[in-house]
Amino acid sequence: MDWLDDRIGIKALLGGALDEDVPGGARMRYVFGSVLVYLFMQQVVLGILLAFYYSPSAASAWASTAYLNDQVTGGWFLRGLHHHGSSAMVVVTVLHLLQVVWAGAYRKPREVNWWSGLGMAGIVLAFALTGYLLPWDQKGYWATQVATGIMGTVPGGEPMQQLVQGGHEYGNLTITRFFAIHVFVLPLALAGLLGLHLWVFRKHGVTPPADLSEEELVQKTQPFWPNQLFLDVLAMALCGAALVGLTVYTHGAELYAPADPASNFVARPEWYFLFLFQLLKYFDGPLQIIATVIIPGAVAAVLLALPFLDRSPDRKPRGRMKVLAFVGALMAGVVALTALAIVEDANKESYREGVELAKQQAERARELAKEGVLPAGGTAVFDNDPKQKTRLLFQEHCATCHTIEGKGGNEAPTFDGYGTREWLTALVRNPADKRFFGGAKGHDTMEPTPKDSLSDEQLAAVVEYMVYLQGDQSEVDKALVEKGKTVWENDAECSGCHEVEAGAEGVGPTLAGRGTTAWVARVIADSSAPDLFGDTAQMPKFGDKLTQEQITALAEFVTSAGTQ
Amino acid sequence: MSEQDSSEGAPKTGGGAPDDPSRRRMLKVGIGVLGGGVAAVCAVPAIGFVGFPLTHEVTSSGDGFLTVGKRSQFSAEAPVKVDLYASRRDAWTRVDSVKVGSAWVLEHEGKLVAYSTTCPHLGCAVDFDGNDSVFKCPCHRSEFKLDGVAASGPSPRPLDTLEIREEEGLVAIRFQRFRQGIAEKVEV
Numbered sequence: 178m179d180w181l182d183d184r185i186g187i188k189a190l191l192g193g194a195l196d197e198d199v200p201g202g203a204r205m206r207y208v209f210g211s212v213l214v215y216l217f218m219q220q221v222v223l224g225i226l227l228a229f230y231y232s233p234s235a236a237s238a239w240a241s242t243a244y245l246n247d248q249v250t251g252g253w254f255l256r257g258l259h260h261h262g263s264s265a266m267v268v269v270t271v272l273h274l275l276q277v278v279w280a281g282a283y284r285k286p287r288e289v290n291w292w293s294g295l296g297m298a299g300i301v302l303a304f305a306l307t308g309y310l311l312p313w314d315q316k317g318y319w320a321t322q323v324a325t326g327i328m329g330t331v332p333g334g335e336p337m338q339q340l341v342q343g344g345h346e347y348g349n350l351t352i353t354r355f356f357a358i359h360v361f362v363l364p365l366a367l368a369g370l371l372g373l374h375l376w377v378f379r380k381h382g383v384t385p386p387a388d389l390s391e392e393e394l395v396q397k398t399q400p401f402w403p404n405q406l407f408l409d410v411l412a413m414a415l416c417g418a419a420l421v422g423l424t425v426y427t428h429g430a431e432l433y434a435p436a437d438p439a440s441n442f443v444a445r446p447e448w449y450f451l452f453l454f455q456l457l458k459y460f461d462g463p464l465q466i467i468a469t470v471i472i473p474g475a476v477a478a479v480l481l482a483l484p485f486l487d488r489s490p491d492r493k494p495r496g497r498m499k500v501l502a503f504v505g506a507l508m509a510g511v512v513a514l515t516a517l518a519i520v521e522d523a524n525k526e527s528y529r530e531g532v533e534l535a536k537q538q539a540e541r542a543r544e545l546a547k548e549g550v551l552p553a554g555g556t557a558v559f560d561n562d563p564k565q566k567t568r569l570l571f572q573e574h575c576a577t578c579h580t581i582e583g584k585g586g587n588e589a590p591t592f593d594g595y596g597t598r599e600w601l602t603a604l605v606r607n608p609a610d611k612r613f614f615g616g617a618k619g620h621d622t623m624e625p626t627p628k629d630s631l632s633d634e635q636l637a638a639v640v641e642y643m644v645y646l647q648g649d650q651s652e653v654d655k656a657l658v659e660k661g662k663t664v665w666e667n668d669a670e671c672s673g674c675h676e677v678e679a680g681a682e683g684v685g686p687t688l689a690g691r692g693t694t695a696w697v698a699r700v701i702a703d704s705s706a707p708d709l710f711g712d713t714a715q716m717p718k719f720g721d722k723l724t725q726e727q728i729t730a731l732a733e734f735v736t737s738a739g740t741q
Numbered sequence: 742m743s744e745q746d747s748s749e750g751a752p753k754t755g756g757g758a759p760d761d762p763s764r765r766r767m768l769k770v771g772i773g774v775l776g777g778g779v780a781a782v783c784a785v786p787a788i789g790f791v792g793f794p795l796t797h798e799v800t801s802s803g804d805g806f807l808t809v810g811k812r813s814q815f816s817a818e819a820p821v822k823v824d825l826y827a828s829r830r831d832a833w834t835r836v837d838s839v840k841v842g843s844a845w846v847l848e849h850e851g852k853l854v855a856y857s858t859t860c861p862h863l864g865c866a867v868d869f870d871g872n873d874s875v876f877k878c879p880c881h882r883s884e885f886k887l888d889g890v891a892a893s894g895p896s897p898r899p900l901d902t903l904e905i906r907e908e909e910g911l912v913a914i915r916f917q918r919f920r921q922g923i924a925e926k927v928e929v
């Protein structure tokens with residue numbers, strides 16, 4: 178310490194910061210400002226740590242946030258602290274403001290202290306708003322859309338909105354702008370105002386309780402170091418402990434599914450903005466501006482002018498009833514609106530369902546993100562879904578000829594309803610329909626079976642027999658199968674081409690095991706096997722192009738299209 | 742926001758004089774302990790967080806065996822060059838089917854072998870010359886025989902063999918990179 182002091186004069190520096198009298202003695206109600214300084218510093222540290230992993234672009238914001246939250250050691254905890262720390266800053270800012278109002282500390286000569294404080298309160302809200310968008314998840318995306326949308330509705334707000342969001346729509350520029358504002362502009366602005374705030378505070382000193390006489394103040398005076406600082410640090414520790422508790426309890430901050438501009442999402446702002454959201458509900462159409470600009474503007478104007486509006490001779494609360502009543506009513510209004518918003522949502526079935534759905538999607542997306550997200554980013558995470566992967570594979574290799582889920586070509590059989598009794602019936606009646614082989618040029622081997630050669634009743638029995646031949650006997654009508662077998666052997670012309678023993682060769686495929694996943698997989702690999710389509714096969718062979726796993730997945734995809 | 746004087750009950754000393762020294766000591770220790778605790782909340786998890794890449798595989802590309810084709814594609818007649826495709830992970834991103842490297846595959850003395858196409862000298866891509874039946878590096882004229890041994894040129898070691906595996910008629914190769922310019926084959 179002495180060594181350092183000789184060189185940089187640290188003792189004088191520390192002394193300058195710590196040597197100060199607190200007239201009337203150290204008090205718990207002076208801690209809020211210091212706790213805010215602590216919270217801000219902690220947010221800075223946490224924010225810088227998050228930026229070690231967070232990547233600000235539309236393609237990578239969500240994926241990098243999911244990575245830092247779900248995979249990086251301690252990521253969920255640090256992100257959770259930053260998230261809840263932001264709520265804590267809002268709460269403590271309000272408490273600090275209330276203590277300042279109660280003490281009458283906004284009055285002459287501390288006007289600049291008051292104004293710089295109001296400026297910082299605005300910055301804290303701006304931090305919260307800009308940070309909320311950064312994860313680029315459904316919640317942040319849609320809630321922030323509402324905020325910038327409001328900006329666009331006020332007169333002259335449109336260019337403002339475009340400036341803030343970097344264009345007509347949300348995109349890369351929105352993120353880079355919000356990021357630059359969140360991590361560079363706002364911290365610098367807050368630090369600058371805080372410097373002014375503290376400088377002015379040190380110039381005038383703390384505003385002591387109004388009911389103590391001059392003598393009492395002097396008599397009770399305590400030094401800042403260590404008496405007040407101990408209380409300050411104690412409050413910081415309590416606040417820090419509460420934050421850690423909250424973070425562990427909630428397991429960090431929520432992360433919803435990646436932003437999807439094509440979806441609809443129950444957009445709600447963060448809880449500390451809910452009162453504005455609720456206020457908006459009461460002013461429709463052209464009146465909206467009352468909720469978005471006029472009321473908030475008027476409140477801000479009154480607060481800014483407070484040092485001049487308060488004409489009472491001294492700081493005693495009794496003389497400042499009007500001011501206290503105004504601020505009290507303001508707080509009551511905010512609390513009431515917030516409560517109303519919460520209660521209304523809690524009673525709204527559609528909202529609760531929306532949130533439930535969003536949570537399920539979020540869980541799924543974050544699970545899939547662990548395999549890495551494809552370069553398109555964001556919602557591309559859902560391509561990791563095995564079913565989606567198979568769907569893409571189908572699109573790539575099969576959809577030029579086959580249709581599934583209503584999409585694809587019709588040069589080969591359609592798979593919606595594949596293998597169901599209805600599908601089989603329609604196929605037997607008219608194989609040349611576009612739904613079946615009609616689109617495949619030259620594939621006219623299978624003859625239609627009109628009603629006069631096989632009645633509807635007979636066909637139903639044959640179809641049941643075909644289902645039975647697939648191998649799964651649990652869901653067939655035994656009696657009908659027997660009947661079908663008889664029809665097959667005596668009346669139907671099918672047996673001329675189709676065998677019913679496994680592996681048996683015929684003009685058409687054997688019906689034993691036909692339509693099962695394994696059978697479809699064999700067709701995909703090589704449809705020209707003698708017990709499959711043999712010489713009439715037209716489909717490309719995929720045995721060389723796709724892995725066995727891919728083929729099985731495709732086969733499952735096809736057969737499951739019949740069970741839906 | 743209580744109006745209560747929290748220092749009430751503490752020994753009052755008038756005129757701004759400090760409290761008794763032992764109380765002051767206690768307060769200072771309290772400040773140190775609580776302040777340290779507050780700082781630790783971020784500092785401790787920050788260590789594991791920032792150091793995460795030291796203990797975890799952050800990027801990866803095809804560490805396992807990569808299928809390159811059917812067994813019937815390869816023979817003793819001439820080596821076949823195959824490209825190796827794998828999924829590449831880079832932190833949160835995954836890219837499917839990126840080319841991570843290539844290999845020469847041939848049957849040698851009845852066994853399938855795969856050589857990395859990366860020249861052990863300085864890393865150029867080695868070609869195969871069908872006329873002379875040797876692998877030739879275009880950069881500094883290293884030549885390798887079919888068994889991989891360096892026949893001429895500056896290469897300090899034979900072509901690097903890659904692990905190869907046959908399964909259900911399919912051939913798969915494990916792709917690795919090795920240090921260049923030294924006599925030993927050391928994976929990087």
Ligand code: HEM
Binds near residue numbers: 270383384
């Ligand atoms: C990030 C936001 C803020 C920080 C970090 C901050 C910090 C501080 C600190 C450290 C003090 C001295 C100790 C104390 O009384 O707590 C202080 C005092 C003060 N602050 Fe703030 N403050 C912030 C916001 C505000 C706001 C929103 C207002 C009011 C609109 C405000 C008005 C004042 C006033 C008037 C004082 C003087 C108190 C007195 O004379 O007793 N500050 N602030």
Ligand code: HEM
Binds near residue numbers: 262
């Ligand atoms: C220098 C100071 C700061 C830096 C460098 C910083 C940096 C960041 C970064 C990189 C993110 C994105 C990571 C993520 O979303 O998980 C983020 C998110 C956020 N930041 Fe900050 N931040 C700072 C200060 C603050 C302050 C003072 C507040 C609030 C008063 C705040 C509120 C938020 C919020 C609400 C989020 C969204 C967290 C969430 O995902 O729920 N930040 N910040």
Ligand code: FES
Binds near residue numbers: 863864879880
């Ligand atoms: S790199 Fe192949 S011989 Fe030098």
